[in-house]
Amino acid sequence: MTTLSYSPWQTGGLPLLNVAATCAATHALGPGLRAVVWVQGCPFNCPGCVAPAxxxxxxxxxAAPEELVAELLAHLQVTGLTFSGGEPMLQAVGLARLITLARQQRPLSLICFSGFTLDQLRRKPPGPGAAALLDQTDVLIDGRYVANQNDQRGLRGSLNQQIHYLTDRLIGFDFATGPRQIEVQVGANEVLLVGVPPRGAVTLVEQALKRV
Structure with missing residues (x-):
């Protein structure tokens, strides 16, 4: 039996990812058509978190990064990846490997969410690979979610969170005040609510699914 260790998950020295969910195509988490990886595991437990599971x-x-690349780039019109969770920076080694491999196939943009601030990631990263992942990231949306600062706008969950343009690739996109989009994607074994939902949306979707 293979023994797995957390942050990063690995076997035989190769990075693996502990994945909560993936989405092969969405318009709800950044500009263009994007593929998304949500990782499993977060240290923060922010009240009101939309993904407590x-x-x-x-x-x-x-899953290995190589396996996920094929899955995430199956749609030929995907122009970017978004990493969320969970806490991506706990699995930075595997995610940095993933975006490196994906960019060998096409010039993708990368948006990464993190409960850690950019200053924390630079001064005292939570684990290996954080610097490598930041080097690959075009936009970092950082900080813990604070429910009473949710202004119902943009891709950040609450006003305390900061949007850092680490490159100029996505400089023209309004991450702070643009209208939010959510998509309900129904798969064979799961229903995904994709996007940054407005207050109350998760409860409404859960209630609707119970009536189906």
């Missing part, structure tokens, strides 16, 4: 540090789907 993805907080525990438990094994979900363990």
């Amino acid at each position: 993805w907080l525990p540090m438990r094994q979900a789907r363990v």
Whole structure:
């Protein structure tokens, strides 16, 4: 039996990712058509988190970056990736490997969400690979979610979170005040709510699904 270790997950020295969910195509998490990886596990437990099932540090789907690249780039019109979770910076080694491999196939943009601030990531990163992932990131949306600062606009969950343009690739996109979009994507074994939902949206979707 293979032994897995967290941050990063690895076997035989090769980085793996502990994945909560993926989405091969969405317009709800950044400009253009994007593919998304949500990782499993987060240390923050922010009140009002929209994905509480993805907080525990438990094994979900363990996959190699090489496997995920083929899945995420299956749609030929995908122009960018978005990393969220969970906490991506706990699995920075695997995610940095993933975006490196993906960019060998096409010139993708990268948006990354993190509960850690940019200053924390630079001064005292939570694990290996954070600097490498930041080097690959075009836009970092950082900081913990604070429910009473949710202004219902843009891709940041709450006003305390900062939007850092680490490159000029996505400089023309309004991450702070643009209208939010959400998509409900129904798969064979799961229903994904994709996007940064307005207050109350998660409850409404859950209630609607119970009536189906």
